[in-house]
Amino acid sequence: MKEIISMKNTMVKEIKKLRIKKHREAQERYLIEGFHLIEEAIQANAEVEWVLLSQRGLEEWSEWISEQEDDRFIFVTEEILTSLSDLPTPQGMLAVVKMPKTEETLSYSGRWLLLDNVQDPGNVGTMIRTADAVGMTGVILGEGCSDIYSTKVLRAMQGSNYHLPIVRHPLAEAVEQFKQNNVPVYGTELNKAAVSYQELPKKEAYALIMGNEGQGVSAELLSLVDHSVYIPIIGEAESLNVAIAAGVLMYHLLPF
Amino acid sequence: MKEIISMKNTMVKEIKKLRIKKHREAQERYLIEGFHLIEEAIQANAEVEWVLLSQRGLEEWSEWISEQEDDRFIFVTEEILTSLSDLPTPQGMLAVVKMPKTEETLSYSGRWLLLDNVQDPGNVGTMIRTADAVGMTGVILGEGCSDIYSTKVLRAMQGSNYHLPIVRHPLAEAVEQFKQNNVPVYGTELNKAAVSYQELPKKEAYALIMGNEGQGVSAELLSLVDHSVYIPIIGEAESLNVAIAAGVLMYHLLPF
Structure with a gap:
């Protein structure tokens, strides 16, 4: 698993910007937090770019993580994870997801x-x-x-x-x-x-x-x-x- | 109208504590914010102890305020009002209300x-x-x-x-x-x-x-x-x- 331990890492800085709408639109990506939403995104075949895990997240979902054999997983320090989270108690797991490219079509029926x-x-x-x-x-x-x-x-x-x-x-x-x-x-x-x-x-x-x-x-x-x-x-x-x-x-x- | 301009005023300090449950229970009072809730409390004859108004609140609801002839109104600085509010944009009006003393009775019907x-x-x-x-x-x-x-x-x-x-x-x-x-x-x-x-x-x-x-x-x-x-x-x-x-x-x- 890749590792990021510096708060000054460029990727960390770019991801932090995703908390602001203007940057989400520029980067065409968004952030989701917590096991439940990340599992939903993966199941739905959303374009999950990175899954950031802290020690806490690794321990809590170790079984699920080992089943994924996923090279999109990145280990980060609790400090980095907390800086990216907007929860009072971060859950140790964040993902960067690409926005869908094709606009959904409107059917005007149903x-x-x-x-x-x-x-x-x-x-x-x-x-x-x-x-x-x-x-x-x-x-x-x-x-x-x-x-x-x-x-x-x-x-x-x-x-x-x-x-x-x-x-x-x-x-x-x-x-x-x-x-x-x-x-x-x-x-x-x-x-x-x-x-x-x-x-x-x-x-x-x-x-x-x-x-x-x-x-x-x-x-x-x-x-x-x-x-x-x-x-x-x-x-x-x-x-x-x-x-x-x-x-x-x-x-x-x-x-x- | 009474006036409080010092952040160190004892009453301001006591009111600030009302954001924490333990202090609400000890003081048997709670804080409400904004015109709508305060009007509801007054109409319902809740025991409104103080209504704190900043310059902004005074200007926005001047007509309503003049109709009240109320000696519970206190003028405070924007700084004090903001320190007591938990809104990103405080509305210029806060009230301290006594908790009802008599426990409501349960009817077990309806x-x-x-x-x-x-x-x-x-x-x-x-x-x-x-x-x-x-x-x-x-x-x-x-x-x-x-x-x-x-x-x-x-x-x-x-x-x-x-x-x-x-x-x-x-x-x-x-x-x-x-x-x-x-x-x-x-x-x-x-x-x-x-x-x-x-x-x-x-x-x-x-x-x-x-x-x-x-x-x-x-x-x-x-x-x-x-x-x-x-x-x-x-x-x-x-x-x-x-x-x-x-x-x-x-x-x-x-x-x-």
Whole structure:
């Protein structure tokens, strides 16, 4: 196994930059942390470039490591690993993964989740994980959404980015395409003049738009949708967390 | 309005300690941050002891502040406010609130959410916010749950702690009480031998147990419940986030 023991190593410096979006885009790579995500990436045949292991990681996953016979493994000091991690207690294992080169294609059929300006990384990641669980066809990210290659989104996705297509695309354009294909488009609103989700029929194909944490779905997009939908609030809460709302809606709309 | 301009002020030092659970419990007070939460606390007649405002906060909410005629307001420097905040961009407004003295009483009737060893503050807070939205009777926190007076839980709850009872109580004992009162108790499991939630009838009264992020509900509690329930996973995700699962279940079980 290769070894890096100097904090000044050029590769270490380049990898550290991957914590910043601009550098991820320039290097076309991202960082994932912890055994679970790395195992998911390898199983999904993602282009894992390097797996960095500290003594702690080597000891904890020795059996799995020996099964891999992998020349992408590099031993690093705990100091290096900690400097690359953004966890309070690093897990001893980090990987550098190349971003997929081919843009996923949009089919405009099936069940799609559309995210409009969702800013919290935990919300973006959790909604993608839920979309995966519900067997959605894919996820479309419009303007203003959190970068899916940030460590917080990657952690919340739990590997779901390897399971379903996630496409960046202007939402207004996508909505028009769905409508042309007779796929109903639902926007979510707090407005009680909207239709309660309980009245929506279960659907084999639909596009569901979830919006920004504070402002909701943009007025422009809401003017394009087939139905504005709301989830009734029975108690005193002003609203639901957007990821919770998305989960309730996607499970309700399941066609079986 | 009173003024504090020294970082060495004793009151500032005491308030800073409230970021640590041990000190919150000793002082029987907690910190909330930002206009929205403070407004919720005042509206709910929580015992707001002090509201600290920096120049920024004074300017942003001047109208609201002038309407309050409140001698609990204290002007502090931006430096002091920033030192007390745990946000990257402090909002210029913090409040010290006394913990409620009287323990909420448990009714063992109606709809209850029980949290077993849920450790992530965002998950605990979001589930309490959702329980509020669904109009649950209350929430019971068992062993190992994140402290609801930590700033992260308070932020995720969005004031729902002022809307419904949140009680610390041993869950095994609570489950026995619910059963004695003929209130069905549901535990959540990934096990497909469990009942799919879609088969559960809507209920006026039930207790729903959600478990730890990694381990789920403890085996001991699962052995006591009336039904183990699971949410079908259609895609490749291994599991749902616990707060998403709780949202799907509570909305499904709504009796209307």
